[in-house]
Amino acid sequence: MKPLISCIILLFFLSCHQKENKSVAVSNYNEPKTFGEKLSQAAISIIDPSIDYDPAYFKIDYPNGDVPKDKGVCTDVIIRSYRILNIDLQKEVHEDMIENFSLYPNLKKWGMTKTDTNIDHRRVPNLEVFFERKGTKLPVTQNTKDYKTGELVTWMINDKLPHIGIVTNKKSADGKRNLIVHNVGGGQVLEDCLFDYKIVGHFKYEGTLN
Numbered sequence: 001m002k003p004l005i006s007c008i009i010l011l012f013f014l015s016c017h018q019k020e021n022k023s024v025a026v027s028n029y030n031e032p033k034t035f036g037e038k039l040s041q042a043a044i045s046i047i048d049p050s051i052d053y054d055p056a057y058f059k060i061d062y063p064n065g066d067v068p069k070d071k072g073v074c075t076d077v078i079i080r081s082y083r084i085l086n087i088d089l090q091k092e093v094h095e096d097m098i099e100n101f102s103l104y105p106n107l108k109k110w111g112m113t114k115t116d117t118n119i120d121h122r123r124v125p126n127l128e129v130f131f132e133r134k135g136t137k138l139p140v141t142q143n144t145k146d147y148k149t150g151e152l153v154t155w156m157i158n159d160k161l162p163h164i165g166i167v168t169n170k171k172s173a174d175g176k177r178n179l180i181v182h183n184v185g186g187g188q189v190l191e192d193c194l195f196d197y198k199i200v201g202h203f204k205y206e207g208t209l210n
Helices: 002-027 035-045 074-084 089-099 106-110 124-134
Strands: 152-157 161-171 178-182 189-191 198-204
Touching: 035 074, 035 161, 074 089, 074 124, 074 161, 074 178, 089 124, 124 152, 124 161, 124 198
Parallel strands: none
Antiparallel strands: 152 161, 152 198, 161 178, 178 189
């Protein structure tokens, strides 16, 4: 009987150990809870250095249209990330522009006299207006702590190229800055580039229904 009792005791301890390990595994997984965390996760999920930076005009579907999957610019990072969260910026920007065309820089900047669902949402200046109108405009500072997970940053590179990226929850090697998912020519990548360019805009947008 003693060997049998020993086996039962051993199986009991093994069972407890397995349950403990499962509990640890579950507790170590951090499910994104806030919208910002979800947007950060969405942006990280589309990282792909092989994406060709192609600013060409494409005719795309509406709504939920996208340029070819192997192509894109900085705005496509934003559009694709939000789409994962079921937010279609193509549709939302278009609908706001129809009602408020004069508030957007299309006529002054590109000579456009009407909306274009193929390109309007893919232009940084339009997204800046949209995020300020429908989201929250945040302070532009040089303080790393002001740029939080899931927020949007716009830059002006060399005083001529508008650029945009998503602030993620990932940290720089020194732990001081949140890394950015963006595309400035090297594909959809995660980089420590928050202060590499001149910051001109800082926004938070969680969708019109949030």
